[in-house]
Amino acid sequence: MNPRSYVSTALITLISVACLGTGCEKIPTQTITAEPVDKIAVATISEIEGSGLTGTATFTEVNEAVHVVIEVQNATPGLHAMHLHTGNSCIDIGPHWHPMGIPAGIPGIPVVQATRDTPPIGVGEVGNISVGEDGTGILEFKTPFWSVGGGPNTDILGKLIMVHETGDTFLTNPHASHKNMQMDMEMTPPHFHPPGTLPHSHPNTQMNVPAIQPGGGAKIGCGLIELME
Ligand SMILES: [Cu+2]
Incomplete structure (x- = not known):
């Protein structure tokens, strides 16, 4: 041998x-x-304080962008703002997710409308979903500003997706910090609540609730974004 x-x-x-x-x-x-596989995250959206809202959101990372499909059911007809929050659970929702501060991009431009040339006011400012008379709505878009498990400025894993009672102007971020609350109060016209009603507890079909307001009013649904197993 x-x-x-x-x-x-x-x-x-x-x-x-x-x-x-x-x-x-x-x-x-x-x-x-060893072959690359799609990274997919999901969130199951549940009602807050008896709103009845349900929904699902899926986030699929493809070619350095995330393809997003958000569906809601049992919502009041009209626009509903959605934000990503940084809290640990839907009981402890925390502030909006704004790793790059506010405004990071163009006021009035949420993630759903943003492009590389026209960046969003903040990566946690998702956009407004439009709900029809049957109480359902679908929002589908693709964004280069998010990732599934990427860097801290883009990673949506572990964030909370929050649905609000009305649409948002996306001009300011009313519940991100005290500084921004101050800014918002200066820019927001007075919001009238009749005696005996709780602030932001009413459905947006009533006369005194605008279709769009800074921050989107009360929170009506929430889900934790997790990696799909
Ligand atoms: Cu919010």
Whole structure:
């Protein structure tokens, strides 16, 4: 036996022993999973304070952008603002997610409308979903400003998707911080609540609730964005 064939025999023996120890089936499996796979995150949206709203959101990362499909049911007809919040759960929702501060882009431009040339006011300012008379609505868009498990300025995993009772102007961020609340109060016209009614607790079909207001009013639905298993 020459030295080269001796080495080959030794290698084959080593691989054979490795197969005995770990199971040969694992070797081809590892090769297959090295192929890139879509990263998909999902959120199940549940009602807040008896609104009755339900919904789902899916986020699929494709070619450095995220394809988003958000569906809601049992909502009041009209526009409903959606934001991403940083809290731990729908009980502890925290402020809007704004890793780059507000405004990071153009006031009035939420993520759903934003492009690289016209960036959103903030990456947590999703947009307004339009709900029909049957109480359902679908919002579908693609954005380069989010990722599924990417860097801290883009990663939507672990954020909360929040649905509000009305549309948002996306000109300011009323519940991100005290500083922004101050800014919003200066820019927001007075919002009238009749005696005996709770602020922001009414459905937006009533006369005294605008179709669009800064922040979108009361929170009516919430879901945690998690990686799909
Ligand atoms: Cu919000």
